[in-house]
Amino acid sequence: MKLFERLKADAAPQWADYTQHDFVEQLGDGKLPLECFKHYLVQDYLFLIQFARAYALGIYKSPRVADMRMSLEGVKAILDVELELHIELCGKWGMSRDEIEQAPEDTPTMAYTRFVLDAGMSGDLLDLQAALAPCVIGYAEIGRQLSAKGCDNDTNPYQRWIQEYSSEAYQSLANDFSSWMDGTADDVMTERRYPRVLSLFEKACRLESDFWQMGLRAKV
Numbered sequence: 001m002k003l004f005e006r007l008k009a010d011a012a013p014q015w016a017d018y019t020q021h022d023f024v025e026q027l028g029d030g031k032l033p034l035e036c037f038k039h040y041l042v043q044d045y046l047f048l049i050q051f052a053r054a055y056a057l058g059i060y061k062s063p064r065v066a067d068m069r070m071s072l073e074g075v076k077a078i079l080d081v082e083l084e085l086h087i088e089l090c091g092k093w094g095m096s097r098d099e100i101e102q103a104p105e106d107t108p109t110m111a112y113t114r115f116v117l118d119a120g121m122s123g124d125l126l127d128l129q130a131a132l133a134p135c136v137i138g139y140a141e142i143g144r145q146l147s148a149k150g151c152d153n154d155t156n157p158y159q160r161w162i163q164e165y166s167s168e169a170y171q172s173l174a175n176d177f178s179s180w181m182d183g184t185a186d187d188v189m190t191e192r193r194y195p196r197v198l199s200l201f202e203k204a205c206r207l208e209s210d211f212w213q214m215g216l217r218a219k220v
């Protein structure tokens with residue numbers, strides 16, 4: 001079995017908590033309170049800045065030029081696409097770029113981003129990929145699920161968000177990430193090492209759930 005499939009199967013409870021979280025369900029049926037989504041979106045912008053640094057660390061930790069290019073694509077996807085999507089959505093709801101960039105980081109944002117950066121700093125490329133995988137691949141699964149249920153309809157205020165993650169472009173980025181991680185595993189994975197990699201993957205799933213929960217807490 002390929003590494004990503006194995007991790008997802010072994011971390012099934014954490015994966016389900018994350019990808020079927022209440023926040024996701026409410027976003028899907030359009031009933032998520034706007035203040036929850038706005039808090040999430042501002043925090044996600046701050047999260048992505050740190051994620052760009054994590055991908056940049058991936059360049060540093062890459063054993064091959066091909067790996068460096070994959071990490072570089074991650075940096076570019078965040079700086080050129082993801083952050084701009086956030087600014088676009090925040091703008092629609094009256095928040096400016098300055099307001100977003102000056103917002104203080106909430107604790108779950110700090111916990112998740114510093115966890116990923118530390119996994120990469122103290123480990124090798126595979127450790128970093130295991131910590132990044134739930135984020136990159138989980139959002140593709142969530143986008144796919146919501147779109148299959150028809151949640152990306154015109155009446156859903158979160159239609160644009162769902163369309164972004166169910167898009168061909170994002171699905172293919174997530175598939176490429178999965179193959180990239182599988183390729184690294186072919187080179188460096190051993191059975192002795194597997195539990196540590198699984199533990200990083202599980203923790204990242206838990207931190208994703210905490211991130212959704214932070215959004216739900218913002219309800220006034």
Ligand SMILES: Cc1ncc(C[n+]2csc(CCO)c2C)c(N)n1
Nearest residue numbers: 044051074077078082135136139211
């Ligand atoms: C909490 C949180 N988790 C995952 C993503 C999704 N995501 C993270 S980096 C990136 C760009 C491509 O790697 C994408 C789509 C997010 N935005 N926020």
